[in-house]
Amino acid sequence: MENPYLPYPVRIDDIEVATEDKSLKTFTFVFVNPEDEEKFAYKAGQFAELSIPGVGEIPIGIASSPVEKGFVKFTVFRTGVVTTHLHNMKKGDIMGIRGPLGNWYPWDKLENKNVVIIGGGFAFTTLRSSIVYMLDPANRKKFKSIDVVYGARSPGMLLYREELFEWEKRDDINMHITVDGTDDPDWQYHTGFVPQVVEDHAPAADEDTYAIVCGPPIMIKFTQPALTKLGFQPHQIIMSLENRMKCGIGMCGRCNIGKELVCKDGPVFTLEEINQTPKEY
Amino acid sequence: MDTCIEKIRAIGADLLAKGTVEKVIGFANGSIPMATRPVALTSEKDMDKLVFNSVCGLNLANYVSKNSLSKKEGKIAVVAKGCDARNLVTHIVENQISRDQIYIIGVPCTGMVDKRKIAALFEDEITGFEEDNDSLTVSSASKTETVKKADVLRHNCRVCTHRNPPVYDVMAGEPVEEQTLDQPYEDVDQIAAMDPDARWTYFEKLTENCIRCYACRNACPLCYCPTCFVDESGPQWVGKGQNETDVTTFHFLRAFHCAGRCTDCGACVEACPMGINVRDFTRKLNKDALELFGWEAGLDLDKRPPLDVYSPNDPNDFIK
Amino acid sequence: MNFITIDKKDWTRGIDQSRNAYRVYGPVKDENGCQIKPLAPDTHPEMDAAVTVMSAKSVLFPQTEKILTATLDELKDDHHVMKPVETDDMPRVVLGIRPYDAKAVQLVKLNFDNPDYQDPYWCAAYDATTFVGLGVTHPGPCDFSTAVGSGPFSEDGLDVLMADMDDKYLTKILTEKGEKWAAACGFDTVADPKESQVLFDVLRKEAEKQIQTNVATDKLAGKTILDLYDAPFWDEVAFSCINCGTCTFVCPTCWCFDIQDETRHNTAVRFRNWDTCMSPLFTHHASGHNPRVTKVQRVRQRFMHKLKYFLDKYDQGIMCVGCGRCVASCPVNIDIREVCNRMNDYETTK
Numbered sequence: 001m002e003n004p005y006l007p008y009p010v011r012i013d014d015i016e017v018a019t020e021d022k023s024l025k026t027f028t029f030v031f032v033n034p035e036d037e038e039k040f041a042y043k044a045g046q047f048a049e050l051s052i053p054g055v056g057e058i059p060i061g062i063a064s065s066p067v068e069k070g071f072v073k074f075t076v077f078r079t080g081v082v083t084t085h086l087h088n089m090k091k092g093d094i095m096g097i098r099g100p101l102g103n104w105y106p107w108d109k110l111e112n113k114n115v116v117i118i119g120g121g122f123a124f125t126t127l128r129s130s131i132v133y134m135l136d137p138a139n140r141k142k143f144k145s146i147d148v149v150y151g152a153r154s155p156g157m158l159l160y161r162e163e164l165f166e167w168e169k170r171d172d173i174n175m176h177i178t179v180d181g182t183d184d185p186d187w188q189y190h191t192g193f194v195p196q197v198v199e200d201h202a203p204a205a206d207e208d209t210y211a212i213v214c215g216p217p218i219m220i221k222f223t224q225p226a227l228t229k230l231g232f233q234p235h236q237i238i239m240s241l242e243n244r245m246k247c248g249i250g251m252c253g254r255c256n257i258g259k260e261l262v263c264k265d266g267p268v269f270t271l272e273e274i275n276q277t278p279k280e281y
Numbered sequence: 282m283d284t285c286i287e288k289i290r291a292i293g294a295d296l297l298a299k300g301t302v303e304k305v306i307g308f309a310n311g312s313i314p315m316a317t318r319p320v321a322l323t324s325e326k327d328m329d330k331l332v333f334n335s336v337c338g339l340n341l342a343n344y345v346s347k348n349s350l351s352k353k354e355g356k357i358a359v360v361a362k363g364c365d366a367r368n369l370v371t372h373i374v375e376n377q378i379s380r381d382q383i384y385i386i387g388v389p390c391t392g393m394v395d396k397r398k399i400a401a402l403f404e405d406e407i408t409g410f411e412e413d414n415d416s417l418t419v420s421s422a423s424k425t426e427t428v429k430k431a432d433v434l435r436h437n438c439r440v441c442t443h444r445n446p447p448v449y450d451v452m453a454g455e456p457v458e459e460q461t462l463d464q465p466y467e468d469v470d471q472i473a474a475m476d477p478d479a480r481w482t483y484f485e486k487l488t489e490n491c492i493r494c495y496a497c498r499n500a501c502p503l504c505y506c507p508t509c510f511v512d513e514s515g516p517q518w519v520g521k522g523q524n525e526t527d528v529t530t531f532h533f534l535r536a537f538h539c540a541g542r543c544t545d546c547g548a549c550v551e552a553c554p555m556g557i558n559v560r561d562f563t564r565k566l567n568k569d570a571l572e573l574f575g576w577e578a579g580l581d582l583d584k585r586p587p588l589d590v591y592s593p594n595d596p597n598d599f600i601k
Numbered sequence: 602m603n604f605i606t607i608d609k610k611d612w613t614r615g616i617d618q619s620r621n622a623y624r625v626y627g628p629v630k631d632e633n634g635c636q637i638k639p640l641a642p643d644t645h646p647e648m649d650a651a652v653t654v655m656s657a658k659s660v661l662f663p664q665t666e667k668i669l670t671a672t673l674d675e676l677k678d679d680h681h682v683m684k685p686v687e688t689d690d691m692p693r694v695v696l697g698i699r700p701y702d703a704k705a706v707q708l709v710k711l712n713f714d715n716p717d718y719q720d721p722y723w724c725a726a727y728d729a730t731t732f733v734g735l736g737v738t739h740p741g742p743c744d745f746s747t748a749v750g751s752g753p754f755s756e757d758g759l760d761v762l763m764a765d766m767d768d769k770y771l772t773k774i775l776t777e778k779g780e781k782w783a784a785a786c787g788f789d790t791v792a793d794p795k796e797s798q799v800l801f802d803v804l805r806k807e808a809e810k811q812i813q814t815n816v817a818t819d820k821l822a823g824k825t826i827l828d829l830y831d832a833p834f835w836d837e838v839a840f841s842c843i844n845c846g847t848c849t850f851v852c853p854t855c856w857c858f859d860i861q862d863e864t865r866h867n868t869a870v871r872f873r874n875w876d877t878c879m880s881p882l883f884t885h886h887a888s889g890h891n892p893r894v895t896k897v898q899r900v901r902q903r904f905m906h907k908l909k910y911f912l913d914k915y916d917q918g919i920m921c922v923g924c925g926r927c928v929a930s931c932p933v934n935i936d937i938r939e940v941c942n943r944m945n946d947y948e949t950t951k
Contacts, residue, residue: 054869
């Protein structure tokens with residue numbers, strides 16, 4: 001019987017400071033046993049438990065994309081016991097990864113559809129995974145138009161800045177990068193909160209358009225009305241939730257929202273599904 | 282014994298009808314024999330739900346501290362036995378509530394019964410319990426027994442010297458005679474007389490059935506810390522598992538946090554599902570507070586507890 | 602399905618005979634009530650014990666259980682690589698278990714053994730355990746097992762069901778595990794199947810008649826989660842709750858656990874402990890956000906989980922077997938029977 005609590009051993013291959021205030025770091029992991037990488041085959045939208053022996057585990061969205069081989073990437077915000085320990089680790093350190101866990105963005109439903117991706121702050125991780133997946137030459141034809149609205153407090157707080165600016169130059173994806181505010185005179189993109197940029201620049205919805213929304217609760221709260229104005233129905237709005245987790249496999253019972261376990265029945269839900277659950281997230 | 286219940290109900294109804302208080306916190310009948318449950322009632326028509334008898338063993342001061350009171354709430358009336366009232370005084374002295382936030386309905390108390398002692402008289406589960414002054418009639422499927430209340434009092438009630446609330450807004454009955462005891466801390470002395478090995482074994486046995494449910498801590502009015510030390514993770518002081526050291530650390534340290542504050546109300550032991558006499562820890566500290574500082578908690582709204590103040594006359598023999 | 606009789610004079614001898622093949626658990630009485638404990642070689646189960654304070658769930662699911670270890674010694678090749686702790690596969694038998702506790706194990710199994718994931722520790726313990734039940738001839742005042750799909754002589758989840766017939770146990774062997782156990786004890790006096798079944802039916806009916814509480818669950822499935830969640834009675838239900846873990850820890854169907862890491866010198870250990878949704882920390886995010894920061898939210902969660910979410914998710918009835926332990930142990934006498942009836946009767950005013 002496979003032991004779902006046992007992590008795959010990984011080695012930290014690279015650490016990048018992801019934001020100007022150093023509160024986020026992007027970790028690149030390589031599997032110690034190469035055959036584990038295949039076992040870890042994942043889809044964009046899933047998460048994994050990063051496991052540090054003697055310290056604990058944290059559920060983090062997978063930032064790398066299934067089309068990127070040889071490594072997995074996670075961007076982690078320093079906020080508690082395990083994340084602080086992780087932020088103090090070095091290249092070459094050994095730890096573990098359990099996963100992939102949870103469900104994924106509904107890629108089969110999204111085929112031949114227009115996709116609007118909306119992200120805020122450091123919730124952009126699985127959205128990066130999704131964008132890289134969609135832009136991959138093998139996949140781009142599966143989707144119609146792709147629009148991305150992504151905002152952070154300031155330019156230095158945007159994740160994956162270099163990639164964002166690269167995507168902005170492409171003509172097969174419409175980027176709407178925004179910051180809450182900046183005094184950088186060279187800032188070429190939008191200024192303003194994500195919900196406003198969504199309302200002003202996201203395409204109107206038809207029955208072939210879906211929105212994937214991932215961000216802090218406050219952003220989600222104000223983005224929903226903007227999407228409704230654009231004509232998105234609840235079943236067309238896809239969200240990724242988070243909750244306190246321990247086992248990640250639907251057994252320890254703590255991450256439930258109503259009868260849904262965020263780690264197993266989610267973290268991806270449509271707004272239609274969420275509307276039928278108690279607001280305990 | 283006049284259980285004062287008629288007077289309690291009348292006082293409660295009057296307070297609610299006049300709008301003096303927004304709610305009355307008291308005891309109501311439980312759903313199984315020997316059980317009562319804390320209730321908060323807001324209508325004078327509901328006052329007949331209140332009861333007061335020999336199985337009101339919890340401490341209602343537990344329901345009025347900063348963490349449990351909403352900021353918007355008005356004045357609250359609390360039915361308080363001697364020990365409960367002392368805890369309300371402690372809450373006020375410790376700034377958890379202000380004096381004008383509560384209306385103390387003081388109740389003179391002749392003690393609560395030890396439910397486990399009563400249950401131990403039977404092989405099967407108790408199906409009926411009735412009180413008639415000092416006579417208790419207890420029945421199970423196999424037999425009925427009549428016991429004298431005085432024979433089955435909880436230990437803390439047997440050694441209680443503060444049966445009348447020291448501070449109150451109204452008394453729901455005539456004060457009862459206070460006991461004087463030659464050896465109020467006989468149980469503590471017995472343990473202190475053991476040699477260290479025997480004492481260690483005693484404490485090991487005492488906590489061996491603990492399931493870390495924290496009913497003792499949560500039933501205690503003194504335990505109102507927003508984050509208890511056992512729940513801290515940065516840094517983590519105590520492990521959360523069933524390791525003996527961790528379990529005993531929880532009990533020892535909690536007792537120390539209650540030092541000079543505990544009124545020996547017995548709610549901790551009453552709440553414990555495993556029947557652990559955690560008072561063996563707290564009573565030692567109560568004795569120390571009395572002997573070293575002449576201090577008993579919750580008797581005077583104007584006096585500061587010994588761990589709050591320094592006096593040049595404080596005992597210093599530990600400084601050698 | 603075969604029937605045997607076990608003469609009470611042979612009972613302890615048989616148990617002792619089985620000890621080379623089984624670790625034996627059973628009820629014992631102490632000054633604080635009855636508990637299910639592993640039985641040392643010279644002790645035997647006290648079969649007339651009243652309902653135990655704690656359930657038998659710790660036989661399969663210990664309160665603290667090591668699951669993984671790792672060495673932190675960087676001189677070793679496999680440092681920081683977590684390894685599983687060996688599962689405890691030693692066969693064990695729980696004697697004198699009440700039928701509702703065996704049904705509870707079946708409900709818990711839905712959590713630990715499902716098509717998506719299987720918990721190797723719980724499953725190994727489950728495979729190794731034989732449940733020998735004793736029918737409850739005098740259900741206590743807190744027993745409401747018949748209202749929730751179990752009963753004093755229910756066979757669900759048991760390997761053997763015994764009935765106390767004064768000088769002997771009339772015994773129904775229900776599964777292969779039960780057969781193995783009976784053989785290991787040397788209990789082989791066959792009883793007539795037809796007569797025995799009739800006797801069992803009589804005993805069952807008489808026992809069921811003594812159950813005094815009626816709990817209604819028939820309308821729970823037909824209500825929506827949000828209607829029950831938004832019902833106005835939760836504040837009242839939750840007022841007295843002190844958010845300890847008593848109800849969850851004594852409950853045979855509560856399975857929530859926490860995972861903790863500890864280190865000692867150069868060894869890291871990951872273990873799991875029982876956890877309780879009553880604790881404020883249960884859903885506390887590292888960011889400080891807590892979806893169930895108030896007491897009433899947590900109390901509501903417990904009852905909604907047991908009586909609604911589980912019902913909707915698994916369609917196997919409610920997550921309660923009517924043992925009444927929570928009712929007996931709750932320090933503030935919150936009674937799940939009352940809450941269940943309230944939920945069942947609740948109609949929105951729409």
